[in-house]
Amino acid sequence: MITVEKVSKVFKTKAGLVNGVENVSLSINKGEIYGIVGYSGAGKSTLLRCMNILERPTTGKVWIDGVDLLGLSSKELRGARQSIGMIFQGFYLVSSKTVFENVAFALKAAGVPKSKRKNRVLELLELVGLREKANDYPVQLSGGQKQRVSIARALANNPKVLLCDEATSALDPGTTKSILKLLKKINQELGITIVIITHEMEVVKEICNRCAVMQDGRVIEEGSTYEIFANPTEPLTKAFIQTVLSFELPAKLLDNCTGTLMRLQFRGDIAGEAVVSDMLQSFPVRGNILHGKVEYIGETPLGIFIMEMTGERTAIDKAVAYLKERVNQLEVIQHA
Numbered sequence: 001m002i003t004v005e006k007v008s009k010v011f012k013t014k015a016g017l018v019n020g021v022e023n024v025s026l027s028i029n030k031g032e033i034y035g036i037v038g039y040s041g042a043g044k045s046t047l048l049r050c051m052n053i054l055e056r057p058t059t060g061k062v063w064i065d066g067v068d069l070l071g072l073s074s075k076e077l078r079g080a081r082q083s084i085g086m087i088f089q090g091f092y093l094v095s096s097k098t099v100f101e102n103v104a105f106a107l108k109a110a111g112v113p114k115s116k117r118k119n120r121v122l123e124l125l126e127l128v129g130l131r132e133k134a135n136d137y138p139v140q141l142s143g144g145q146k147q148r149v150s151i152a153r154a155l156a157n158n159p160k161v162l163l164c165d166e167a168t169s170a171l172d173p174g175t176t177k178s179i180l181k182l183l184k185k186i187n188q189e190l191g192i193t194i195v196i197i198t199h200e201m202e203v204v205k206e207i208c209n210r211c212a213v214m215q216d217g218r219v220i221e222e223g224s225t226y227e228i229f230a231n232p233t234e235p236l237t238k239a240f241i242q243t244v245l246s247f248e249l250p251a252k253l254l255d256n257c258t259g260t261l262m263r264l265q266f267r268g269d270i271a272g273e274a275v276v277s278d279m280l281q282s283f284p285v286r287g288n289i290l291h292g293k294v295e296y297i298g299e300t301p302l303g304i305f306i307m308e309m310t311g312e313r314t315a316i317d318k319a320v321a322y323l324k325e326r327v328n329q330l331e332v333i334q335h336a
């Protein structure tokens with residue numbers, strides 16, 4: 001649905017040339033929710049804006065739904081942008097217009113006759129759960145409600161793609177969840193392809209099928225969200241994953257630990273407890289689970305345990321080898 005090929009964006013500033021995006025290639029499938037994660041200044045916004053040519057790439061190509069956007073005239077591009085909705089962290093609602101008028105304005109701008117606007121606006125407000133707020137002004141709304149209005153506005157002209165620029169970054173965690181739920185509903189019910197840029201890995205974990213990690217204008221790692229969480233390779237990706245799958249143990253607990261300490265990771269439906277209890281019955285070692293949790297990446301479980309093992313070193317080595325064959329990952333954190 002979206003193909004970005006070798007896109008670079010160089011900004012000319014008084015201080016010299018700044019590389020916003022450097023040689024990025026991505027392919028986003030129809031109907032997927034794709035996350036682009038990175039710290040501030042990584043180039044996420046610039047890349048997203050290159051996708052609808054709000055920012056014209058310095059080099060490279062962008063296709064959306066088979067259309068080469070850089071090959072279009074300005075007028076054709078304005079038309080093509082109707083199939084690309086966009087929402088922002090700052091909502092950008094018109095404060096002097098009501099909720100109804102904010103959404104209706106997008107229809108008016110696209111040339112939809114007045115007679116057809118009312119029903120469409122009410123339908124959109126129903127979809128985002130704000131029908132009763134139609135006559136309110138933005139100032140009367142919470143942040144989450146404002147973002148719902150901007151989503152309704154972005155969907156007004158039936159886009160195929162929705163680009164979300166830090167859409168939940170100004171919202172509290174509860175409101176973020178409800179907006180992500182709404183985006184998922186829009187993706188599933190309307191089949192709209194969604195691209196989300198964020199600095200929060202929790203957002204990626206919650207709803208993205210695939211994701212890319214950006215650093216210094218480049219994509220440094222890309223893949224299915226589950227694979228990225230289960231097997232991050234780049235240090236930055238690992239740091240992002242840690243913000244969600246935190247398994248830091250208190251220093252005091254580590255100091256008191258007299259055995260071999262290990263981190264076990266189980267994928268999908270492997271029953272972690274059963275593997276550990278089988279191991280304990282097969283080897284003369286004792287195992288003490290210090291920390292354990294199962295995170296759901298989308299719908300798929302990923303289990304992580306921190307275990308202390310005590311016993312003879314040779315028995316421990318054998319037990320570790322046994323576990324290594326049965327779990328997705330085992331890392332010995334410290335030996336006794």
Ligand SMILES: Nc1ncnc2c1ncn2[C@@H]1O[C@H](COP(=O)(O)OP(=O)(O)OP(=O)(O)O)[C@@H](O)[C@H]1O
Nearest residue numbers: 011013018019020039040041042043044045046047
């Ligand atoms: N219009 C511009 N003129 C000059 N430099 C720019 C411009 N827009 C972005 N940049 C630079 O390009 C780089 C990438 O910025 P970008 O805003 O895309 O990053 P980001 O990952 O989206 O970060 P943030 O979340 O803080 O916006 C930064 O070094 C930024 O200073």
